[in-house]
Amino acid sequence: MKVRVHATIANFGPGFDVFGVGIGEPYDELSFRESDEWSIRVEGFPVPADETNVAVVAARALARLVGEDVPLELKLRKGIRPGSGLGSSGASSLAGALAMARVLGVEDEGLILRAAMEGERAASGSAHPDNVVPAYYGDFTIISTPLHVDRIPVDFRVAVVLPEVEVPTREARRALPGKVPIGDAVSNVALAASLVKALIEGDMERAGMFLDDRIALPYRLKLMPWYGTVRRAAMEAGAWGFSVSGSGPAVFALGEDVVQIGKAIVEAFEGLGISAKAYVARAGVGVVP
Ligand SMILES: Nc1ncnc2c1ncn2[C@@H]1O[C@H](COP(=O)(O)OP(=O)(O)OP(=O)(O)O)[C@@H](O)[C@H]1O
Numbered sequence: 001m002k003v004r005v006h007a008t009i010a011n012f013g014p015g016f017d018v019f020g021v022g023i024g025e026p027y028d029e030l031s032f033r034e035s036d037e038w039s040i041r042v043e044g045f046p047v048p049a050d051e052t053n054v055a056v057v058a059a060r061a062l063a064r065l066v067g068e069d070v071p072l073e074l075k076l077r078k079g080i081r082p083g084s085g086l087g088s089s090g091a092s093s094l095a096g097a098l099a100m101a102r103v104l105g106v107e108d109e110g111l112i113l114r115a116a117m118e119g120e121r122a123a124s125g126s127a128h129p130d131n132v133v134p135a136y137y138g139d140f141t142i143i144s145t146p147l148h149v150d151r152i153p154v155d156f157r158v159a160v161v162l163p164e165v166e167v168p169t170r171e172a173r174r175a176l177p178g179k180v181p182i183g184d185a186v187s188n189v190a191l192a193a194s195l196v197k198a199l200i201e202g203d204m205e206r207a208g209m210f211l212d213d214r215i216a217l218p219y220r221l222k223l224m225p226w227y228g229t230v231r232r233a234a235m236e237a238g239a240w241g242f243s244v245s246g247s248g249p250a251v252f253a254l255g256e257d258v259v260q261i262g263k264a265i266v267e268a269f270e271g272l273g274i275s276a277k278a279y280v281a282r283a284g285v286g287v288v289p
């Protein structure tokens with residue numbers, strides 16, 4: 001048996017730890033079957049092939065939540081680069097939780113998502129839900145605590161560019177301040193509210209106007225010194241809006257011609273001596289059909 005879990009764009013501009021959306025590529029694939037003992041093999045991008053792999057962590061977490069202990073033999077095709085900002089650890093975590101759910105016949109979405117978030121905690125030190133939840137539903141998701149999910153079905157194309165540099169989520173979270181100025185918090189509320197309205201109306205050009213963020217990104221720019229140059233290139237190529245995906249370094253842009261915008265972003269990275277790969281991804285893709 002096999003599950004496929006796609007990448008996600010978390011934060012989506014002003015929605016730090018709250019907004020996210022599933023995108024069609026890249027993705028992880030996890031093959032699984034019951035066994036006498038735990039094992040995992042990994043192909044593709046290198047991640048630990050042992051019990052610290054977040055797919056194993058999340059699968060075990062689900063078994064524990066329902067009071068079972070069934071070892072699995074797992075094979076992970078790791079298609080989402082770790083440290084990418086594309087929800088790499090979230091995708092593997094959700095895949096592990098889903099594999100165990102299929103084996104044990106668990107259908108409770110809340111339990112599956114809780115187990116997947118344990119994988120996120122193991123990877124980044126924080127059980128943030130804004131990768132695993134959109135990876136599951138695909139939709140644009142709005143998450144409040146304790147876990148409550150609002151979903152906006154979306155279907156749009158987005159330019160996603162992944163540069164050959166790493167920004168570990170753990171480090172990007174350490175860069176955040178304990179408090180933010182009230183004016184910045186107010187700006188983010190306004191941006192987030194207007195973004196949600198534009199998404200509900202399906203007006204992506206307008207959505208692009210509200211992708212700024214005043215509460216997380218400014219503090220992380222020291223980890224992404226190329227940000228201004230790359231953003232300028234995207235906007236000059238006709239982007240309606242641009243931001244960092246999750247904690248970076250992947251970036252994304254909305255626009256009419258996302259192929260051209262993706263090329264312009266790659267060229268801007270290359271101009272700085274950083275190779276990069278562009279994906280033209282479909283937003284709105286998740287595990288749930
Ligand atoms: N199956 C796995 N997939 C990805 N990372 C894993 C996996 N198993 C363990 N890890 C570890 O988790 C860390 C990757 O976590 P990190 O949160 O930085 O990456 P990420 O998930 O790509 O980031 P983001 O959530 O911003 O997309 C690495 O140390 C990696 O070795």
Ligand SMILES: N[C@@H](CCO)C(=O)O
Pocket residue numbers: 010011016017018085086087128130131169172173216245246247248
């Ligand atoms: N919301 C998380 C996403 C990590 O991919 C963060 O920005 O740290």
